[in-house]
Amino acid sequence: MRLNRIPRAAAAAAALLLAAACDSSGSGGSSATGLNPPDLKAPTKLGRTEGQVDLIAWAGYVEDGSDDPKVDWVSDFEKQTGCQVHSKVAASSDEMVKLMKTGEYDAVSASGDASLRLIASGDAAPVNTALVPHYKDVFSGLKNGAWNSVKGQMYGIPHGRGANLLMYNTEKVKPAPTSWSAVFEGAARYKGHVTAYDSPIYIADAALYLKATRPELKIKDPYALDQKQFDAAVALLKRQNADVGEYWSDYLKEVSAFKSGDSVVGTTWQVIASLAASEGAKVKALVPKEGSTGWSDTWMVSARAKHPNCAYKWLDWIVSPKVNAQVAEYFGEAPASSKACAETSDKNFCTVYHAADERYWKKIAFWNTPIEQCLDGRTDVRCVPYAKWVQAWTEIKG
Amino acid sequence: MTTDATAAAGRGTVRRLAGTLHRRPRLRLTLLLTAPLLWLAVLYLGSLAVLFVSAFWTTNSFTSQVVKVWSTDNFHELLTTPVFRQVVLRSAGVALAVTVLCALIAFPVAFYTARVARPRWRPLLVVAILTPLWASYLVKVYAWRLILSQGGLADWTLAPFGLSGPGFGLPATVLTLTYLWLPYMILPIHTALEQLPANLLDASADLGARAGRTFRSVVLPMVLPSVAAGSVFTFSLSLGDYITVQIVGGKTQLIGNLVYSNIELNLPMAAALGTVPVVVIVLYLLAIRRTGALHSL
Numbered sequence: 079m080r081l082n083r084i085p086r087a088a089a090a091a092a093a094l095l096l097a098a099a100c101d102s103s104g105s106g107g108s109s110a111t112g113l114n115p116p117d118l119k120a121p122t123k124l125g126r127t128e129g130q131v132d133l134i135a136w137a138g139y140v141e142d143g144s145d146d147p148k149v150d151w152v153s154d155f156e157k158q159t160g161c162q163v164h165s166k167v168a169a170s171s172d173e174m175v176k177l178m179k180t181g182e183y184d185a186v187s188a189s190g191d192a193s194l195r196l197i198a199s200g201d202a203a204p205v206n207t208a209l210v211p212h213y214k215d216v217f218s219g220l221k222n223g224a225w226n227s228v229k230g231q232m233y234g235i236p237h238g239r240g241a242n243l244l245m246y247n248t249e250k251v252k253p254a255p256t257s258w259s260a261v262f263e264g265a266a267r268y269k270g271h272v273t274a275y276d277s278p279i280y281i282a283d284a285a286l287y288l289k290a291t292r293p294e295l296k297i298k299d300p301y302a303l304d305q306k307q308f309d310a311a312v313a314l315l316k317r318q319n320a321d322v323g324e325y326w327s328d329y330l331k332e333v334s335a336f337k338s339g340d341s342v343v344g345t346t347w348q349v350i351a352s353l354a355a356s357e358g359a360k361v362k363a364l365v366p367k368e369g370s371t372g373w374s375d376t377w378m379v380s381a382r383a384k385h386p387n388c389a390y391k392w393l394d395w396i397v398s399p400k401v402n403a404q405v406a407e408y409f410g411e412a413p414a415s416s417k418a419c420a421e422t423s424d425k426n427f428c429t430v431y432h433a434a435d436e437r438y439w440k441k442i443a444f445w446n447t448p449i450e451q452c453l454d455g456r457t458d459v460r461c462v463p464y465a466k467w468v469q470a471w472t473e474i475k476g
Numbered sequence: 477m478t479t480d481a482t483a484a485a486g487r488g489t490v491r492r493l494a495g496t497l498h499r500r501p502r503l504r505l506t507l508l509l510t511a512p513l514l515w516l517a518v519l520y521l522g523s524l525a526v527l528f529v530s531a532f533w534t535t536n537s538f539t540s541q542v543v544k545v546w547s548t549d550n551f552h553e554l555l556t557t558p559v560f561r562q563v564v565l566r567s568a569g570v571a572l573a574v575t576v577l578c579a580l581i582a583f584p585v586a587f588y589t590a591r592v593a594r595p596r597w598r599p600l601l602v603v604a605i606l607t608p609l610w611a612s613y614l615v616k617v618y619a620w621r622l623i624l625s626q627g628g629l630a631d632w633t634l635a636p637f638g639l640s641g642p643g644f645g646l647p648a649t650v651l652t653l654t655y656l657w658l659p660y661m662i663l664p665i666h667t668a669l670e671q672l673p674a675n676l677l678d679a680s681a682d683l684g685a686r687a688g689r690t691f692r693s694v695v696l697p698m699v700l701p702s703v704a705a706g707s708v709f710t711f712s713l714s715l716g717d718y719i720t721v722q723i724v725g726g727k728t729q730l731i732g733n734l735v736y737s738n739i740e741l742n743l744p745m746a747a748a749l750g751t752v753p754v755v756v757i758v759l760y761l762l763a764i765r766r767t768g769a770l771h772s773l
Contacts, residue, residue, distance in 0.1 A: 170740060172740030172741050173740050175740075176740055179541070270643065319727065322726075322727050323643075323644065323726055323727070324644055324725075324726040324727050325727055328722075331723070334621070334622075334625070335625075338622075338625035338626045338627060338628065339625075339626040339627065340625050340626045340643070340644060464741075465535075465741065465742065468737070468738070468741055468742070471737075472559055472729070472734060472737065473557075473559045475727060475729050476559060476562065476729075
């Protein structure tokens with residue numbers, strides 16, 4: 079009996095995969111059945127709060143003053159709603175997915191490379207945005223994104239966003255780069271001092287560059303690569319590996335590498351660029367002409383949440399202008415709430431982070447989960463799924 | 477009256493039990509060892525067995541859930557994918573290099589602390605060797621990151637000779653690991669040298685051997701098992717390390733990094749990779765056993 083169940087579960091999962099077709103709108107030709115997540119219902123009204131909420135979050139998203147007494151937006155939430163916050167910091171998107179599968183958590187701050195997986199597997203429930211009053215102030219560019227919604231149904235509340243920028247040492251890298259070629263074709267000039275983000279999702283950065291420089295590959299979406307496009311991106315990264323000094327995943331490591339000059343050019347986040355500059359490194363960061371990849375985090379509610387009412391209260395709390403401003407400034411990302419910019423302590427903050435600049439965000443391809451059914455709507459080929467990206471990343475690093 | 481009787485009966489039982497135990501040493505041994513052996517078998521060997529068994533499972537590529545279907549794909553992949561072979565060889569190479577470097581550095585240091593330094597300084601010197609172990613591992617590795625970074629201490633020291641530091645990479649990893657595990661090599665060698673009977677050295681000198689000959693024919697054979705014992709520590713600790721290489725290793729990846737990068741998405745593959753260091757260390761221990769070093773652990 080037991081053995082029988084397993085193939086059936088596998089078959090069900092395979093069926094789910096088949097059903098998980100493209101979900102990007104505006105894709106030519108395909109009937110766009112979309113990702114077909116399990117039929118879950120969002121609540122229509124909220125009940126009494128349960129007195130507790132269990133969260134999975136990125137470090138710095140749920141701060142109760144225990145790391146730094148001045149950084150605290152949890153205590154007021156607990157006082158106002160009576161929901162005690164228990165949070166678990168996850169180190170990676172993969173860990174978030176795994177934790178959500180335990181069913182012991184109510185909500186998660188998922189990045190785009192995790193959110194689709196959670197939606198497809200039925201671990202994340204659709205969210206009734208009408209129950210989140212502050213949702214109306216969220217920037218329109220973050221609503222109904224390919225990474226946080228399916229067929230117009232939101233699966234969470236946007237938290238904030240950031241772009242993966244090109245950072246360079248202004249003294250060592252001349253002339254100032256305007257293109258990602260500085261870390262690909264032109265990387266040999268800085269051999270041993272090029273840096274890149276240490277994650278399989280970085281393959282999309284190479285694909286984004288190829289999209290602009292090798293039109294014959296016909297890359298439309300850096301997260302939807304067929305085998306040929308994928309191989310081209312991997313080959314580019316293997317060549318880049320010869321010039322890379324180190325890959326970074328810990329942002330403090332990158333700050334120290336740019337300060338000492340061990341790294342002079344590579345991908346970064348705005349918060350790293352600001353921190354490195356404030357500590358005396360001669361660096362500048364920009365979005366190159368090819369555009370850039372980026373990330374946007376979404377607070378999603380578990381389909382098996384034991385404290386759904388408290389979870390909704392938290393979703394509303396985290397996008398309320400003041401809290402959203404606090405968390406965005408502390409973490410170093412563009413806030414999701416349009417009213418947050420009036421609440422930041424540094425009045426220049428939203429300008430630096432381009433919070434309200436929708437033209438800027440048009441150039442950003444937000445992280446998404448690569449799946450076999452091409453996200454760009456092609457149905458005549460199969461795309462390379464994320465598991466293969468992970469394997470390729472190991473091979474790229476050698 | 478009755479209490480006395482029960483007490484006497486109780487005493488009688490205890491005495492009989494003690495007598496039984498005295499007469500049957502095997503029973504005594506069984507009772508003594510059951511708890512610790514159970515601990516060893518269930519917690520240690522049990523988890524190793526789970527590791528090994530889960531290496532034969534697979535995962536669903538989209539949801540990355542473990543699918544408990546028996547297959548040897550992971551091991552097949554492990555043996556046929558060039559990148560895995562390369563990383564395994566690199567990791568073993570790093571562990572060997574660290575072990576050799578540790579032995580070369582530790583020997584003279586231990587010789588000084590055990591035989592050359594004045595006796596009342598010796599305990600203090602041993603303490604000095606141990607002090608780095610009191611500091612956090614991460615602090616020490618980040619210190620090495622600063623030393624080896626561009627324009628850091630290594631560059632600054634070597635600059636007058638027209639050289640530059642090794643930068644981040646494989647040499648930096650070997651260097652840092654050597655620093656980290658050196659005390660584990662010094663201590664066994666120190667103990668062995670300390671216990672070396674002085675009359676053997678005298679006898680060697682009386683028979684006309686010079687220092688070099690005494691070292692080769694008397695000291696080295698007696699201390700070698702301790703070097704091997706220390707090498708068990710340095711080798712296995714280096715083979716399992718994946719944090720040092722992340723901090724000072726530049727773009728290098730070792731077997732631990734592969735396990736780490738697979739653990740969330742592909743647990744069975746991580747388990748298959750995890751068996752590699754186990755196998756390598758078992759082979760190493762078998763090789764070491766021939767030197768008799770395991771007796772001096």
